[in-house]
Amino acid sequence: MEFDRIVSQKQEQKFAAWLKLFLSKTPEILSMQIAYQHRPGNPRSACRWKSGAFNICYRVRYEDGFHLVEKARQEVAVMNYLRQNTSIPVPEVLGSGTCWSGPYIVMPFVEGVPLSELLKNRSKEGSPVLNAQLSDRSLKRAYREMAILVLELSKPEFHTIGMAIFVLELSKPEFHTIGVLEKSEEGFNVTGRPLTFNMNELMLSANIHESNFPTRTFTTATGYFKSLALEQISHLRLQKNNAVKDEDDCRKKFAARYLFQKVVSDVSTNLDKGPFKLYCDDFRPSNVLIDVEKFCVSGAIDWEFTYVAPAEFSHVAPWWLLLISPEGWESDFNQFLDRYTPCFRLFLEALKESEDKMIEQQTLSEGQRLSPRMEHSMETGLFWVCLAARRSSMFDEIYWTFIDNKYFGPFTSLDDRIRLLSEEQREEMNELNQTRLLYKRGLSNMILSWFCHHYISPIQAYQPTLEPTAIMSDKANE
Secondary structure: OOOOOOHHHHHHHHHHHHHHHHOOOOHHHHHHHHHHHHHHOOOOEEEEEEEEEEEEEEEEEOOOOOOOEOOHHHHHHHHHHEEEEEEOOOOOOEEEEEEEEEEEEEEEOOOOOOOOHHHEEEHHHHHHHHOOOOOOHHHHHHHHHHHHHHHHHOOOOOOEEEEEEEOOOOOOOOOOOOEEEEEEEOOEEEEOOOHHHHHHHHHOOOOOOOHHOOOOEOOHHHHHHHHHHHHHHHHHHHHHOOOOOHHHHHHHHHHHHHHHHHHOOOOOOOOOOOOOEEEOOOOHHEEEEEEEOOOOOEEOOOOEEEEEOOOHHOOOHHHHHHHOOOHOOOOOOOOOOHHHHHHHHHHHHHHHHHHHHHHOOOOOOOOHHHHHHHHHHHHHHHHHHHHHHHHHHHHHHHHHHHHHHHHOOOOHHHHHHHOOOOHHHHHHHHHHHHHHHEEEEEEEEHHHHHHHHOOOOHHHOOOOOOOOOOEOOOOOOO
C-alpha cells in the first residue's frame, strides 16, 4: 500500500530543516567535542564519513593517530552483546548519549570499504544495484563473507521476542521472549517491544501514532506474527491519504489483510515457543566493511533495527542478494525472481561451504545449519510471508502474487475471497469503505477520526500476557 504522500512530504521538510540547522552549527566541532568526552586525547580534525538512512557518521582524528566514528540505547545494547557473544567484528562502543542534535554513538573508526561498493553496478546512480557482469567466483566469495555473519547472528538463542538490553556477566545467549535487549547488573535482558524498520516507516510516512504499536514482549512466534498482521490492518485503517484508490481497491486491501491473519496463525509450529533469534531489519552488504587487501570482513555496522524475532525470520532466504531493498524491486515479481534465483543458488553454495567449515571447526552444530531451511523457505513461500509481515509498503503486491493462491486456492473473484471473512469483518469493511470514500471526496475529515476511535486500533487492543523478564544463561550455544 502506498504511503501517505502528504505526511512523507512534511517529514522531508522537517528533515531538511533539521539538516540545515545541524550543518549550520559546525557539526565537525560538535563531533570533536563529543569524541573528547568519551576518548581522552587531543582531537585534531573531523569530517563526514558516511551518511546512512538513519544516521550521519563523522570521522574524528586524534593527534596520536587514533580515529573514531560518532554515529543509541538499543543499538549500543546490540553492539555490546554481539561483541561479547559472537565472532562478528563489531566496533567497540566508547560512549553514547544525547546532545542538542539527537542521540549519538562514539566508536573506533574501522578501516574498510562497504561490500556493496565492491558489488554494485557503477554505471547506475542512486542506491546500489548488483553488477550483473560479476563472475560467479567473485560473487560467491562476497556471499561467503556475508554467510559467515548470517550464521554467527543466528547462533544466540532467546525465549522472548522483543528488544535487547545490555546486562553484565554473560556467556551463553539464551532468552525467553520477543522484545528489546537491555543492560542490568545480571546479564542481557529482553524487555520491551521489538523496534522495527516497519514501525519507523509507518510512524514517519503513514502518520501512525506510536501508541498503535504493541507495548510488550512476546513469548510465542504466533503471537508476534498476529501482531504484525494487525499492524497491516491498522495501516489501512489509520493512514489518511493515498491509502485506497476506489471502493474495489479498499475491499481488496481489506480482504488481503484479514485473510493474512489466517495465514500467519499456522506459520510457526515447532518453534512457536522458541528458541528465538536475533534479527536485523537493516542487515545488508552496505553495512558490512571489507578489508580489500585480505578480502575479509573488517567490521559490521548499523544495528539500530535489531531485535529478538521468531526463528522463521532467520530461516528464510536473505532479501539483500541483489543489493536493492525490497521497495526497489521490479513491480513484476516474476522478473525479480528471474534475477534473484541464480544469486540465491550461489549464496546457498557459499552458505553450505561455510557451514561445513564451521562444523569441522566445532563452532557450529548440524542442527544450526541454515541452508536447508532457507532453501525450504523459497519452496514453501515462507520467504514471502515473512517479507509481507515486515514490509507494509509491499504487502498487497506480495500477498496477491505469492500468498493468496497458495493458501486459499486459485483466485476466481474478489467476492469469493470476501465470503471467507466473517460477517462482522464484512460489516467493518463496508463501514471503512464508506468512510474512505467520504474522506476522499473531502466531505468529512472528522468521520475518519470517529472511525479510528470507534474501531480501536487492533494492535493497541492486542496485548499478549507479560511474562517475567528472562536473563541470558552463561553456557555456550550447542
